[in-house]
Amino acid sequence: MADKVEFNTMKLDDIDRRILRALQRDGRMANNELANEVGLSPSPCLRRVKLLEEAGVIDRYVAVLNPASIGKGLTFFTRIWLKTQDEDTVQHFATEVAKLPQVMECYLMLGDCDALVRVVAADVNDYRRFQSEHLSRIKGVQNVKTDVPSWTIKYTSELPI
Amino acid sequence: MADKVEFNTMKLDDIDRRILRALQRDGRMANNELANEVGLSPSPCLRRVKLLEEAGVIDRYVAVLNPASIGKGLTFFTRIWLKTQDEDTVQHFATEVAKLPQVMECYLMLGDCDALVRVVAADVNDYRRFQSEHLSRIKGVQNVKTDVPSWTIKYTSELPI
DNA sequence: CACCGCTCCGCAATTTGGTTGCGAAGATTG
DNA sequence: CAATCTTCGCAACCAAATTGCGGAGCGGTG
Known part of the structure; x- marks a missing residue:
């Protein structure tokens, strides 16, 4: 076949x-x-x-909202460095960061930084509050550095088949 | 009210x-x-x-697939530097990169690099081919640097309301 | 080649859910 | 308070989903 x-x-x-x-x-x-x-x-x-x-090929169906229309029109990429790399610290970080509703994506990285996080926020102040009140408070987080996109050229959930 | x-x-x-x-x-x-x-x-x-x-608050409904089950289980983050920053180069890059099916997200950045791209691929070789045959060939692309996540801790389309 | 078994398809009946229109209820304004 | 506007809920009708059965098509074996 x-x-x-x-x-x-x-x-x-x-x-x-x-x-x-x-x-x-x-x-x-x-x-x-x-x-x-x-x-x-x-x-x-x-x-x-x-x-x-x-079979799990189709995982789920979702409604995709327009971020700006619900007041979360900005995206920030935050690189995070942890104090240590031991399994407990990493696991704790993962558990806590996944609970934060403003975190849309979070990856444990192999190179440059320890983790990369994509955060949505209403504006810069909203983001800064989120960072200081939630992100930086996760036990084990040592350093945080944020990059700001000026333009979202493409954002899709459609995987190539 | x-x-x-x-x-x-x-x-x-x-x-x-x-x-x-x-x-x-x-x-x-x-x-x-x-x-x-x-x-x-x-x-x-x-x-x-x-x-x-x-009203456009709900933009669309989509089926979310399991990337591994359709052979695109790996994600790569690629930072891109362009040769120049002029509007023509940027626009051309944006147009071309958005056409690439393996590119899931692409952002024009304000800091570190000129653009950040999230690419899905079957394996490292698949990614490397994609980079050399498609990404690096976009006119205006000067340098490309790829970071590899070891773990996707969170990936959601669900915005906080 | 023919035959058999398996897989997938298509049809039709039944069930469920979506859609629409109308009157009623609730909220707001003067 | 009364009048008006907005939103709700009910019920009828229509459309789509679901299910079961028989048939068609395909592949394998003798």
Whole structure:
């Protein structure tokens, strides 16, 4: 089967990939419409979607908001250095930072800094308060340095398939 | 109206915010269920959702995939320096980089580097090919430096409301 | 080649949810 | 207070989702 590509536990064929592309673009696309787009009747199309969900390929469906319209129009990238690298400090940091609602992304890094965090905020003051009241207070955080984007050129959740 | 908070063109009350929180978590929640959760009957609940969509507060609904299950389990952060800062170079870079499917996020930066890009790839080789065949070939790109996360502690699209 | 078994599809019936319009309730203003 | 505006809830209608069954297509074996 030349068009079958195997990833993890589930093989995705051409139709699966078309389904995924369509649903990444429009997560509320009606099944009838999706079926039409991928060239199946609604019933098998729905079954495939269910399979993709059950297999965890489709993780979830979300509403994507316009950040500015809910007062979180600014993004900041914060590099963080920890006091030590031991497992307890790292794990504690991870647990605490993940709890902060203004943190959208957090990565433990292999190079330049110990962690990289993307934070949303209303304005610079909002960010500064967040940093001093929440981020810098996490036990183990030694140093914090923030970079500010002037323009978000691209921000998508759509993975290439 | 003490619980009315105004952002941009549309005021969001407590019920709106509950709706947004629920739909950010589950973009395919049935309207009946959503209505139940926010304490309305289905009809006014649906009307509010429609208003939030039309006002652009809800930008879109998407399926979020598991990156590993479609063969893009690694993330790389690439800092880019451009040859010059003039508007033409910047605009050209922006246009070209936004076209690259493996680029999930791209920001023009105010400090450290000229641009920061988040790239998904299957493995290091996949990334290296992408960099040399696509990223570094964009006219105007002078230098490229990539950081590698060892752990994605948090990655969410759910904005704090 | 033919036959068999498995997988996936499509159709149709049933169930569930979305949509719409109207009257009522609640909130605001003079 | 009364009048008006805004939002809600109900119910009818329509659309879409879901499910089950039979059929079609494909692959493997003799």
